[in-house]
Amino acid sequence: MDWIEEIRKDFPVLGQKINGKPNTFLDSGASAQKPLCVINKMMDVYTKEYSNVHRGSYLLSEEITSAYEESRRIVQKFINAESEKEIVFTRNATESINLVAATWGRKFLTKMDEVLISEAEHHANLVPWQMLRDEIGFVLKIFKINDDGSFNWDDFQQNLNGNTKLVSVTGMSNVLGTIFPLKEIIAAAHKVGAKVLVDGCQYVVHQKTDVKDLDCDFFAFSGHKTYGPTGIGVLYGKEKILEAMPPYQFGGDMVNVVTYQSTTFDEPPARFEAGTPAIVQAIGLGEALKYMTNIGMDKITSHENELVDYMHQRLQEVEGVTEVGTAPHKGGVFSIDLKGVHPQDLAFILDKEGIAVRVGHHCAAPLVRRMGYESLARASFGLYTNHEDIDRFIAALQKAKTFF
Amino acid sequence: MNIEELTDNFEFLDSWEDKYRYIIDLGSKLEPLPENYKTEEWKVKGCQSQVWLVPEKRGEKLHFYGDSDALIVKGLIAIVLLIYSDKSPAEIKSVAVDNIFAKLGLSEHLSPSRRNGLIAMTEKINYYADIL
Numbered sequence: 118m119d120w121i122e123e124i125r126k127d128f129p130v131l132g133q134k135i136n137g138k139p140n141t142f143l144d145s146g147a148s149a150q151k152p153l154c155v156i157n158k159m160m161d162v163y164t165k166e167y168s169n170v171h172r173g174s175y176l177l178s179e180e181i182t183s184a185y186e187e188s189r190r191i192v193q194k195f196i197n198a199e200s201e202k203e204i205v206f207t208r209n210a211t212e213s214i215n216l217v218a219a220t221w222g223r224k225f226l227t228k229m230d231e232v233l234i235s236e237a238e239h240h241a242n243l244v245p246w247q248m249l250r251d252e253i254g255f256v257l258k259i260f261k262i263n264d265d266g267s268f269n270w271d272d273f274q275q276n277l278n279g280n281t282k283l284v285s286v287t288g289m290s291n292v293l294g295t296i297f298p299l300k301e302i303i304a305a306a307h308k309v310g311a312k313v314l315v316d317g318c319q320y321v322v323h324q325k326t327d328v329k330d331l332d333c334d335f336f337a338f339s340g341h342k343t344y345g346p347t348g349i350g351v352l353y354g355k356e357k358i359l360e361a362m363p364p365y366q367f368g369g370d371m372v373n374v375v376t377y378q379s380t381t382f383d384e385p386p387a388r389f390e391a392g393t394p395a396i397v398q399a400i401g402l403g404e405a406l407k408y409m410t411n412i413g414m415d416k417i418t419s420h421e422n423e424l425v426d427y428m429h430q431r432l433q434e435v436e437g438v439t440e441v442g443t444a445p446h447k448g449g450v451f452s453i454d455l456k457g458v459h460p461q462d463l464a465f466i467l468d469k470e471g472i473a474v475r476v477g478h479h480c481a482a483p484l485v486r487r488m489g490y491e492s493l494a495r496a497s498f499g500l501y502t503n504h505e506d507i508d509r510f511i512a513a514l515q516k517a518k519t520f521f
Numbered sequence: 522m523n524i525e526e527l528t529d530n531f532e533f534l535d536s537w538e539d540k541y542r543y544i545i546d547l548g549s550k551l552e553p554l555p556e557n558y559k560t561e562e563w564k565v566k567g568c569q570s571q572v573w574l575v576p577e578k579r580g581e582k583l584h585f586y587g588d589s590d591a592l593i594v595k596g597l598i599a600i601v602l603l604i605y606s607d608k609s610p611a612e613i614k615s616v617a618v619d620n621i622f623a624k625l626g627l628s629e630h631l632s633p634s635r636r637n638g639l640i641a642m643t644e645k646i647n648y649y650a651d652i653l
Binding site for chain 1: 591
């Protein structure tokens with residue numbers, strides 16, 4: 118356990134008092150805190166190394182371009198992509214998915230096709246497909262999950278057929294914590310000729326990601342959930358697929374030959390990075406991924422699994438609590454309903470106790486409704502979460518009950 | 522009870538626990554909103570709980586009914602209605618709700634980044650004062 122206490126020192130914000138209480142930050146699923154190495158790295162870039170990338174033949178620009186591209190290689194290694202050309206920097210996972218919908222989707226989907234997603238998707242992996250369906254006229258199919266939040270293999274297979282052109286699924290539900298059997302899903306989808314996009318936002322933080330082993334066609338995640346800064350995200354796409362995709366936005370840094378009347382476009386990934394990118398954020402993301410790698414993804418996973426067991430066990434002590442999402446294979450995300458206590462009221466009280474949780478529909482309103490609720494309180498873990506955080510959370514739940 | 526009495530009562534409450542218990546108690550005594558008004562039409566948008574607000578013109582004055590499925594929110598609504606209800610539109614427009622909430626030590630609940638619906642509610646009250 119000692120290493121966690123050491124790790125916590127890397128996150129100054131965890132030492133802050135909140136309403137006079139220890140900072141019990143249980144909202145890492147929304148956005149994770151940043152370690153000092155990321156903060157310092159970004160500060161260093163701004164104070165010593167800053168300029169624009171990919172242009173200007175002077176020392177600072179060369180150095181920052183190489184740091185920016187080094188970050189791309191760090192991402193490549195982190196998810197084990199074949200080539201750095203497969204790593205596109207975006208704003209966040211939402212933009213990554215929108216990029217696929219707007220470029221690959223518009224080019225390759227027709228009204229004869231089907232796109233298959235799960236009931237457990239975040240709005241970011243639902244709404245872009247609804248909009249594109251309205252435009253193109255394909256069929257958007259939603260396969261069911263089980264009542265405990267686990268993956269429903271039968272319903273998935275029943276909805277998968279020769280017309281399925283894309284399966285777009287979460288790797289780990291941001292509401293239920295369920296970890297989907299990605300390898301099996303991807304293999305089955307490929308068998309019918311469908312491409313697979315993985316919304317890896319929660320997944321990538323909690324275990325080793327290997328896109329080669331998964332064999333997914335696209336993988337999207339956000340930097341701010343992986344202990345990196347906001348404003349930077351990643352789209353991984355297989356090289357051949359990215360090459361066949363038209364640009365997403367148009368402007369500088371993504372063109373080959375431009376005349377007043379016509380333009381040819383760069384190869385990926387530059388083709389998808391129009392304009393000045395989030396340079397410092399990309400470098401900060403690289404630093405964050407290095408930080409996770411140095412700790413070791415296996416260590417992070419086993420620490421989190423232990424916390425998941427501990428939380429699950431301690432929740433049993435609280436009468437009237439329902440854990441929504443109890444799939445056998447789940448990560449550190451706990452959505453709960455506390456009988457007689459509205460999630461909003463619960464959040465008011467937890468806040469006074471210095472505990473940060475998220476309440477509401479978690480940008481997955483249809484899923485929360487499908488589980489039988491309008492609103493849930495969600496506690497989610499990061500690599501720095503410790504047993505004391507959970508103890509304080511449980512104590513605060515008991516306290517909240519005394520109010521109503 | 523008027524708002525001065527409420528402010529006086531609040532001064533005796535030292536801890537946030539006591540304050541919240543008192544707020545919940547205020548909510549439990551709130552004039553009930555008839556069930557048939559608990560519809561989308563009367564919902565105040567942008568809240569993490571369900572919040573309803575219904576105006577009723579009584580002569581020159583506006584009377585408001587409110588409710589929420591969250592009990593602390595309901596108590597906060599009781600305070601908002603104590604401030605605004607049964608006043609003329611001109612009186613409503615002149616209320617400095619921020620100051621009152623600051624005096625009560627509840628400013629955080631009127632912060633625009635807290636989506637508990639109280640700001641939306643005060644805006645809606647002001648809107649009704651304009652059109653009714």
